[in-house]
Amino acid sequence: MDCGNFEFPADIADTINDKEQLRFSCQIGYTGMVRFTCEDGSWIKNGRGCHPKQCGHPGDTPNGDFTLTKGEDFVFGSEVQYTCKKGYVMVSRVSHRSCLDKGWDNSVPICEEQTCSVLYRSDVDEKSFTQSSYKTGEKVYFTCKGGYRKKENTDYITCTEGVWEPRDMCEGKRFLGKKPITTLSRECPYNTLFLYFSAKEKLCNKPPINQGYIYPVKTTYNNEEILYYACITGYKPTTEGWWGHITCTNRAWSHNPKCIVQRDEYSNGETVHVQCNTGYEQVRRSAECLNGNWILPECTETGLPCKAPPRIENAVIISPYEETYLHASKVTFKCHPLFGIEGKEEVECRNGNWAVLPRCIRKNYCDKPDLKNGKFIPEKETYNNEEEIEYVCHKPYDSIPAGSVTCQNGQWTKRLSCKELPTIENGDRISEKQEGDLYKEVTFQCPRSYKLEGKEIHKLPSTVYVEEGKTYRFTCKSRYYKDTWYWSTNVEGICKNGHMEFPTCK
Numbered sequence: 067m068d069c070g071n072f073e074f075p076a077d078i079a080d081t082i083n084d085k086e087q088l089r090f091s092c093q094i095g096y097t098g099m100v101r102f103t104c105e106d107g108s109w110i111k112n113g114r115g116c117h118p119k120q121c122g123h124p125g126d127t128p129n130g131d132f133t134l135t136k137g138e139d140f141v142f143g144s145e146v147q148y149t150c151k152k153g154y155v156m157v158s159r160v161s162h163r164s165c166l167d168k169g170w171d172n173s174v175p176i177c178e179e180q181t182c183s184v185l186y187r188s189d190v191d192e193k194s195f196t197q198s199s200y201k202t203g204e205k206v207y208f209t210c211k212g213g214y215r216k217k218e219n220t221d222y223i224t225c226t227e228g229v230w231e232p233r234d235m236c237e238g239k240r241f242l243g244k245k246p247i248t249t250l251s252r253e254c255p256y257n258t259l260f261l262y263f264s265a266k267e268k269l270c271n272k273p274p275i276n277q278g279y280i281y282p283v284k285t286t287y288n289n290e291e292i293l294y295y296a297c298i299t300g301y302k303p304t305t306e307g308w309w310g311h312i313t314c315t316n317r318a319w320s321h322n323p324k325c326i327v328q329r330d331e332y333s334n335g336e337t338v339h340v341q342c343n344t345g346y347e348q349v350r351r352s353a354e355c356l357n358g359n360w361i362l363p364e365c366t367e368t369g370l371p372c373k374a375p376p377r378i379e380n381a382v383i384i385s386p387y388e389e390t391y392l393h394a395s396k397v398t399f400k401c402h403p404l405f406g407i408e409g410k411e412e413v414e415c416r417n418g419n420w421a422v423l424p425r426c427i428r429k430n431y432c433d434k435p436d437l438k439n440g441k442f443i444p445e446k447e448t449y450n451n452e453e454e455i456e457y458v459c460h461k462p463y464d465s466i467p468a469g470s471v472t473c474q475n476g477q478w479t480k481r482l483s484c485k486e487l488p489t490i491e492n493g494d495r496i497s498e499k500q501e502g503d504l505y506k507e508v509t510f511q512c513p514r515s516y517k518l519e520g521k522e523i524h525k526l527p528s529t530v531y532v533e534e535g536k537t538y539r540f541t542c543k544s545r546y547y548k549d550t551w552y553w554s555t556n557v558e559g560i561c562k563n564g565h566m567e568f569p570t571c572k
Contacts, residue, residue: 082104083104084104084105084106084107085103085104085105086103086104087101087102087103087104088101088102088104089101089113090102092116093116094167095118095119095142095143095166095167096116096117096118096119096142097116097117097118097119098113098114098115098116098117099113099114099116100113100114100115100116101113118141118142118143119141119142119165119167120139120140120141121140121141121142121144121165121166121169121170122140122169122170123140124140124146124163124165124170124174125163125170125174126174127148127150127174127175127176127177128177129150129151129154129177129178129179130148130149130150130151130154130156130175130177131148131149131151132146132147132148132149132163133146133147133149134146135147135162137165140165141165142165142166142167143164143165144164144165145162145163145164145165146162146163147161147162148161148162148163148174148175149161150177151177152202152227153179153180153201153202153203153227154177154178154179154180155177155178155180155227155228155298156175156176156177156299156300157176157177157178157298157299158173158175158176158299159299159300159379160172160175161175179201179202180202180227180228181199181200181201181202181225181228182199182200182204182225182228182229182230183198183199183200184198185230185274186271186272186273186274186285187271187274188211188271189210189211189214189235189236189237189238190208190209190210190211190214190235190236191208191209191210191211192285193209194206194207194208194209195208197480197481198477198480198481200225201225202225202226202227202228203224203225203226204224204225205222205223205224205225206222206223206225206230207221207222208222208223208235210235210236211236212512213238214236214237214238215236215237216235216236216237217232217234217235217236217237220232220235223235228276228277229276269286269287269288269289269314269317270286270287270289270291270314270317270318270319271285271286271287272284272285272286272287273293273312273319273322273323275295275323275324275325276324276325277297277298277300277301277325278295278296278297278298278301278303278323278325279295279296279298279382279402279403280293280294280295280323280382281293281294281295281382281384281400283403287314288314289314289315289316289317290313290314290315291313291314292311292312292313292314293311293312293313293314293319293323294309294310294311294382294383294384294385294400295309295310295311295312295323295382296308296309296310296381296382296383297325298325299379300327300328301325301326301327301328302325302326302328303323303324303325303326304324304325304326305387306387306389307374307387307388307389308374308377308387309382309383309387310323310387311385311386311387332355333355334355334356334357334358335354335355335356336354336355337352337353337354337355338352338353340352340353340362340363350363350364370393370417370418371390371391371392371393371415371418372390372391372393372395372415372416372418372419372420373389373390373391374387374388374389374390374391375391375397375399375413375420375423376420376423378399378423378424378425378426379425379426380401380402380404380405380426380428381399381400381401381402381405381407381424381426382399382400382402383397383398383399383400384398384399384400385397385398391415392415393415393416393417393418394414394415394416395414395415396412396413396414396415397412397413398411398412398413399411399412399413399423399424399426401426402426403476403477404428404429404475404476404477405426405427405428405429405476406426406427406428406429406431406476407424407425407426407427408424408425408426408427409422409423409424409425410422410424411424428475428476429475429476430450430451430475430476431448431449431450431451431473431476432448432449432451432453432473432476432477432478433447433448434446434447434448434449435457435471435478435482436482437457437482437483437484438484439459439460439484440457440458440459440460440482440484441457441458441460442455442456442457443455443456443457443458449473450473451473451474451475451476452472452473452474453472453473454470454471454472454473455470455471455472455473456468456469456470457469457470457471457482459484460484532559532561532566533561534561534562534563535560535561535562536560536561537558537559537560537561538558538559538560538561538566539556539557539558539559540556540557540558540559540568541556541557542556542557542571557569557571
């Protein structure tokens with residue numbers, strides 16, 4: 067008897083009478099019915115037969131395609147593989163779907179557009195970037211920081227599938243001899259401008275990390291400050307665990323954060339280091355891949371700790387990675403900036419198991435923007451998706467035009483600022499000091515190719531505002547003059563783009 071794709075009953079009799087029928091149900095994943103009739107000592111097959119169940123269309127993914135990799139139709143046992151179009155990256159952990167008895171498994175994978183973020187590097191001026199992210203093909207005409215110049219035939223960089231190209235756009239200027247690096251500070255209490263030398267603060271710039279995200283997100287980090295990072299789906303840190311951390315030490319990070327493709331296969335005979343969790347002990351410290359199976363060392367239990375917390379999509383843990391955690395120890399989760407947390411941030415290890423884990427849900431709202439020296443209309447803590455608000459700056463920061471900004475997919479369409487800090491040509495700003503919302507001191511650094519010039523103090527009457535394009539008269543310090551030809555001590559400053567510009571007293 068040809069059994070085909072149906073279940074053969076276990077309780078069938080050894081002999082069947084002539085003209086007697088047997089009815090069989092189909093196997094899992096198949097539909098229909100089969101009957102066999104005993105006629106003159108032979109089996110006659112009839113009935114609809116068993117056919118693979120239909121799963122229907124597996125579903126299209128925006129900005130992606132799929133290919134039927136197993137089978138010839140969308141029926142039980144077939145498989146489809148999804149891929150993303152150029153300029154997009156798959157953020158789902160699983161890129162395929164299989165037709166099972168109850169329908170398609172997994173969810174339709176998601177392809178998100180690859181974007182490029184602002185570069186925070188020692189050679190490229192981040193002020194060249196006018197928005198927080200850029201799409202593939204968009205260009206940025208950049209400038210190099212002091213002490214660097216553009217490479218030949220390199221005026222702009224292009225966002226190419228999540229990476230800026232070319233990657234090397236600035237080169238160090240060459241100088242004869244060596245000059246010490248000097249630093250310059252500006253102190254402006256009550257509209258008084260004072261220039262002096264000071265020591266350089268030990269700050270670290272925001273590190274670049276492709277295919278990953280960091281917490282907390284800032285432009286600069288203080289000495290000994292710790293930064294935590296995690297990788298998007300399909301990638302993992304080069305360190306142990308699914309999240310990592312780096313420390314700012316003397317203007318340099320302890321190591322460069324990097325995300326690599328998560329590896330799932332190993333060659334025959336290859337070994338990997340294995341270490342038992344806290345509360346366990348072992349004799350052998352390596353596992354070997356042998357003929358498709360792992361030969362693992364034994365870990366003898368001596369306690370009830372927890373393993374590293376499971377990965378939460380779009381989250382990072384803000385404490386150093388550990389392979390095991392003792393009972394009652396806690397970890398804190400933080401979500402990607404575009405996601406909000408559902409559940410408790412802090413999770414505790416309880417007798418070998420973690421308490422209820424939180425989830426990171428994509429925001430359909432925006433948090434109140436951080437705008438010092440300004441206000442919003444209307445002003446509230448959260449704003450709905452597609453909601454537009456207006457903003458204005460307070461005096462004396464209102465030289466920046468007022469405008470509006472819109473909440474889109476959990477983030478604002480542009481960055482807001484009501485503060486404009488002073489700059490010096492060919493110099494780098496390395497720190498700022500504030501009292502409340504007002505900036506009191508800004509520290510600059512001159513590169514080796516430049517020296518500090520200018521010691522004069524310009525004293526401004528307090529609470530005096532000068533209209534755009536208007537002038538205001540000042541007097542040079544004693545023994546300083548505007549022009550030594552006729553010993554003039556009166557100078558006029560002019561207000562341009564919200565800043566006073568002065569001639570030099572010599």
